[in-house]
Structure formats: structure tokens, C-alpha cells
Amino acid sequence: MIQKTRVLLVDDHTILRTGLRMFFDSQADMVVVGEAVSGEDALEKVQLHQPDVVILDISMPGMTGIEAIARIKQLTPEAGILMLTMHEAEEYLQQAMQAGASGYVLKKAADSELLEAVRAVARKEIFLHPAMTSLLIQSIYHSEPKEGLKKTINLTSRETEVLKLVALGHTNKEISEVLSVSIKTVETHKSRVMEKTGCVRRSELVRYAMQEGYI
Amino acid sequence: MIQKTRVLLVDDHTILRTGLRMFFDSQADMVVVGEAVSGEDALEKVQLHQPDVVILDISMPGMTGIEAIARIKQLTPEAGILMLTMHEAEEYLQQAMQAGASGYVLKKAADSELLEAVRAVARKEIFLHPAMTSLLIQSIYHSEPKEGLKKTINLTSRETEVLKLVALGHTNKEISEVLSVSIKTVETHKSRVMEKTGCVRRSELVRYAMQEGYI
DNA sequence: TAAATTTTCAGGGTTTTTACTGATTATTAA
DNA sequence: TTAATAATCAGTAAAAACCCTGAAAATTTA
Incomplete structure (x- = not known):
């Protein structure tokens, strides 16, 4: 190990x-060079x-881990990012991988898996636990409209229509014409969707709509 | 082993x-129950x-392996399908996984990897070599547009980047930050793309990007 | 029926986009 | 080495979007 x-x-x-x-410092081939307590700090x-x-x-x-990934990747593209989390949900996994993470390890995983993951990411490989890989492949290639998420975020029919049209790149004016309502109404629906989904950017709305199979 | x-x-x-x-019969936990020489035979x-x-x-x-996957999955959904091939190209990998394969092993891989793969697939998991996983994740989340489709309308690399980001719902400002150029530059690229593609609305741009596989 | 939700719309100030025209500096191709 | 292409940026005025608050009907649910 050079x-x-x-x-x-x-x-x-x-x-x-x-x-x-x-744990890491006790390994011969790795060293912890720093710690951070938040995304901004990171x-x-x-x-x-x-x-x-x-x-x-x-x-x-503060900044979510997902956001942090993108920002870090922007700053230093060479650095591999390994998500260490307790969330087993595939939505996080998907978002993380999409944002540019190189690996995803659950906090309940074995120590040996974490080491393996760090070494894989250091070699510029992508590390996912087999079960996680299954989840990801499943969700990408064979995804059903997710019931679990639809329950938590409950969009009304009008909100759904607006979301779809927004995600397809339509302007507020176009949407208002299609739905025969005023632009103000469209704005209201859109902002309510953003509120409910936690999206603050139009791009997030697009991704949400795609992810949830609206488009 | 029951x-x-x-x-x-x-x-x-x-x-x-x-x-x-x-090789397989020498393993304590597996047995070859049959052989086939073609997709139809399979x-x-x-x-x-x-x-x-x-x-x-x-x-x-005759029938390609990709076709065979789908047909086999239709007949016996419980059976896991492991691709064993010499092709390292990600297009085959993608197609195979999309068709329903549970694993993808290169013929040049180590024996131990093949065994590991068979055992993983038997456990209903998905097996991919880390490097293959990287390829797949890369191709799914960070893909370049296919060469074949770009023949008719020739977008420059910068225009392509802008198109993708626009179609994903990013604002001009966000794009200018990601690409580290001024908003004016982004505007120019975008308008050039619209000129070349004949799109006059953002929604048309989104549809074009989807249709051409940019997103 | 009463309460909650959904759908509708407005005002107003700020920011962003659009649609022009125009122009300089690489990079590439002939 | 020209010429063409690609990439960069500016100014400006009008249009549109964004971000608030606020609120009245219509519909659904309790």
C-alpha cells in the first residue's frame, strides 16, 4: 500500500x-483526514x-446529504462519495446514486462491508450491497408505481395534472390554457405541489414526476 | 444445504x-439439470x-440471448437468469438487465466469481461485478446520448449539455452555475438548440430530449 | 349540517426568461 | 493560413415566472 x-x-x-x-485509523490502508458535522462544513x-x-x-x-453530494462532486470530482445511512428506502438510494454517490452502505451493515465499500470507492468503483443493487435495478427497470410514497404525499387530481404539465416543460400560461383556468390558479397548484413534495426547484419537480411515473 | x-x-x-x-457438478451445492444449444431449445x-x-x-x-431472457421469464418467472458472456459493452448489459436478467458475468471472470454469481441469483439477488455495476449506474444516471440519433440534428457538446439540463427542469441560472459560464452564454446555447431542433417552446425541448434519449 | 378539503382567483414586488442584435475569442477544417 | 464552426458574453425591453398574502366558491367528508 503506497x-x-x-x-x-x-x-x-x-x-x-x-x-x-x-475504526478506520486501525486499518493499515486508510486514514481519517478530517470530520465535518454538516453539508456546509463538508x-x-x-x-x-x-x-x-x-x-x-x-x-x-441544513443541507441534505443528497444536496451535499452534488456540491462535493462539483468541487472535487475525483473524490468518491460513500453514503452511510440507516435508510433502507430505495428512494434515498436512487437519489443518492443519481446525485453522484459511488456507494451506499447501511449503518446496520457489518464492519467488513463498510471496509469493502471504502476500498471499492477508493478504487473508483461503485459499491452497493447485493440486496441494495437488487432494489436499485428493480426500481430502475421494473418499477411499479410506488404505493408507499403515494400514500405519504397526497396530491389532488388538479395538482397532479399541473405537476405533469410542468414536468413536461409547459409554461404556466400553456397550462392555464389547457386546463381553462387562470395563471394564478396554476401558480397556486404548482406551489402547493412543491410544498407537499418538498421540492424547491423546478428541476426537482421534474425528477419527482419522473420518479413517480407521472411522465 | 437442503x-x-x-x-x-x-x-x-x-x-x-x-x-x-x-465445474458446477463438482460443487456441493449445485447441479446441472440440463443443457440447451439455442434460445428455442432453452x-x-x-x-x-x-x-x-x-x-x-x-x-x-437464432433467438438472441436478450430475446430468450424475456421468453424464459415469461414461462418461469421464478427462474433466475445469469448472463455469461464475453461482451463487456454496456449496451448488452443494459439490455440484459432490462429484459429481466439477474446477473451478468464475463467469460473472462474468475471461477469464484461465477460461483458467487450463481449462488446470488439462486438467492433471488442480483449479481453484477463491481466494474459492471459502475458501468450500469454510469449509463443509467450519467449517460451520454447515443451516437446514432445525433446524425440528423447536430448539436455541439455544449449545446447538448444545456439541452439536457434544460429538459431536466433547471433554470438558466442553475445551468450557468453548473457549467461555470454566464447566464448569457446559456441563453445563447439554448436558443441555438431551439433553432436547430425547431422547438419554439420549452415543452417541445423536453419532449425532444426525451425522444432522442438525452434524458 | 358543519368542517375540511379542493379549486378557484387577485395584488404586488422581485427575479428570471425571452427575443432580439451584436461581437470577441478559441478551436477545427479545408 | 484562411474560413468555418464553436463558445463565450453584453444590452435592452417586454413577457413570464416566482413568492408572498389573502380569500371566496365548490366539493367532499365527518
């Missing part, structure tokens, strides 16, 4: 970070420490 | 089949032997 794999830990739980640091630390692998939690205060 | 994994070999090369049969043998795992080559006389 060079140790440089690891940056990003998690808001100090205890977890400390544990991970001890962006700084990434520039400062130039890590090979960034280990990131999805749920963090 | 039940041995029942394997069906499908390949038009007799030597290879014989070698594989000996369909019969699948019904006859009810295998747990079908090992299939893509390139075969």
Missing part, C-alpha cells in the same frame, strides 16, 4: 464519527483535506 | 457447456427441468 486512502467523515453525530475514526473540509473518500449521512441538519 | 441449486446451461459451444457442467428445457438458475450466452444462433 498511499493510504484518505477518508473524510461527515455526520452530525459526534459519537459515531469518533467510533468510525478509530464542502470546506473537502477542499481543505482533499480526501479520496467522503463518508456521508443523508439526514443532516 | 436443496442443490438446479442449473440449466444454454450455450451453442459444446466444449464450454461440458466444462461448465463438470425454452423447452426450462419447462422440462424447472431450473433455479439459467446460465445464458447473449450471442447464439
